[in-house]
């Protein structure tokens with residue numbers, strides 16, 4: 001039924017908007033504003049952790065829904081390995097899936113850096129400045145990688161859409 005396909009595509013799009021739009025908002029709007037609000041790096045990191053945790057409450061379910069609806073969208077294709085390899089649509093789908101796997105790995109490392117014990121150390125101001133600096137650099141690089149991979153996934157979605 002085509003209405004069912006449209007609804008699944010709609011849910012896929014809403015989740016993609018939340019996931020990609022939210023990450024870009026944090027990087028382009030929130031982080032620069034936060035920089036003007038306090039010069040203390042420790043305080044900024046604390047606020048960022050809180051914002052990240054709050055965003056994850058909607059971002060993680062969105063990513064899970066993207067995977068479920070994405071697999072549903074493509075299940076007929078995925079069950080035909082010869083089509084996956086011989087058509088450009090299939091090739092784009094394979095690249096998209098590889099990028100999604102890379103995204104999951106990078107995102108998991110990104111959020112696991114801020115384990116409970118590390119978060120408590122930062123919040124109780126027990127962490128030395130140089131350690132905070134290092135941690136911050138890692139978090140920023142992995143956060144940027146998450147956004148870049150997500151945008152690359154959108155390009156694969158656009159290529160799938162054109163049916164080249």
Ligand code: HEM
Pocket residue numbers: 009012013016019020063066067069070071073074096097100103150153154157158160161162
């Ligand atoms: C971060 C994860 C993902 C993002 C941001 C994303 C984003 C998008 C967007 C924006 C579209 C275009 C909407 C449309 O034309 O229907 C789309 C379509 C699609 N996505 Fe995803 N997607 C993700 C994950 C997945 C996964 C894991 C799969 C499959 C295993 C998948 C399979 C598809 C398929 C088959 C389409 C329809 C393309 C077409 O034939 O028009 N997506 N995706």
